[in-house]
Amino acid sequence: MNINKKYRNIGIPTNVDNTKIMEPIESQFIYLTITVSWIISLLPCKLFLELPIVVISFWCIYESSKIGLLTAFFFSILIDVQQSLIMGSSALEYLLIAYFSLFLHRRLLCFDIFSQSLHLLPIFFFSKLIKSLFIAWINGYWIGWLLILDTLIVAIIWPIIGSVLLKYKRLQTESDMS
Numbered sequence: 001m002n003i004n005k006k007y008r009n010i011g012i013p014t015n016v017d018n019t020k021i022m023e024p025i026e027s028q029f030i031y032l033t034i035t036v037s038w039i040i041s042l043l044p045c046k047l048f049l050e051l052p053i054v055v056i057s058f059w060c061i062y063e064s065s066k067i068g069l070l071t072a073f074f075f076s077i078l079i080d081v082q083q084s085l086i087m088g089s090s091a092l093e094y095l096l097i098a099y100f101s102l103f104l105h106r107r108l109l110c111f112d113i114f115s116q117s118l119h120l121l122p123i124f125f126f127s128k129l130i131k132s133l134f135i136a137w138i139n140g141y142w143i144g145w146l147l148i149l150d151t152l153i154v155a156i157i158w159p160i161i162g163s164v165l166l167k168y169k170r171l172q173t174e175s176d177m178s
Contacts, residue, residue: 025169027066030059033165034067038075042082050154052079053097054161057120060101061108062169072098089135096127113166117158125151 037055041048052075059067076094080087100123101108108116128147136142 025063025066029168030063030066031071034059034071034075038078038082041079047153047157049079049083050150050157051161053094053124054154054157055165056094057097057101058158058162058165060098061105061116062165064102064105067098068102069095069098086135086138089131089138092134093127093131096130097123100127113159113162116162117155120158121151121155124154 034052034055037051041051056067056072056075060072072094073091076091077087079085079090079094083090101120104119104123108119111119125147128150132143132147
């Protein structure tokens with residue numbers, strides 16, 4: 001057996017050095033990025049409200065052993081308090097997205113960042129739809145179909161945030177290798 005072949009090459013393209021992909025990232029950095037995304041979501045812009053769920057789902061896919069449903073639940077409660085929503089409505093959305101991101105993380109790692117955005121689009125849509133139905137059931141009125149716009153915003157943000165976080169992950173593994 002070759003000593004240099006430390007990891008298996010299942011699902012990894014032949015032109016990619018798999019030792020740089022498989023290196024884990026520190027848990028402190030993962031939670032720092034989620035916290036920073038939550039702090040940025042406090043800014044008064046609709047675009048920034050979706051940032052924490054994008055970062056949480058990104059880390060659920062790329063570092064599934066370090067982040068889980070408890071992290072998604074905790075930050076969803078913070079989002080509920082921040083937006084003064086019904087307690088638990090964002091938890092439902094965040095837990096569904098985190099669960100399906102964890103469930104599909106091996107399959108999603110086979111695709112590039114833009115294809116991942118397209119594969120996650122139905123997950124984001126149905127989780128937002130369930131959240132909207134829950135809020136409509138509690139409040140007694142339908143908030144409209146703006147959830148489609150929210151889903152498209154998340155699909156547009158995903159490649160941008162993903163490429164930034166992947167760039168840091170590659171820089172860290174290159175510094176660890178040298």
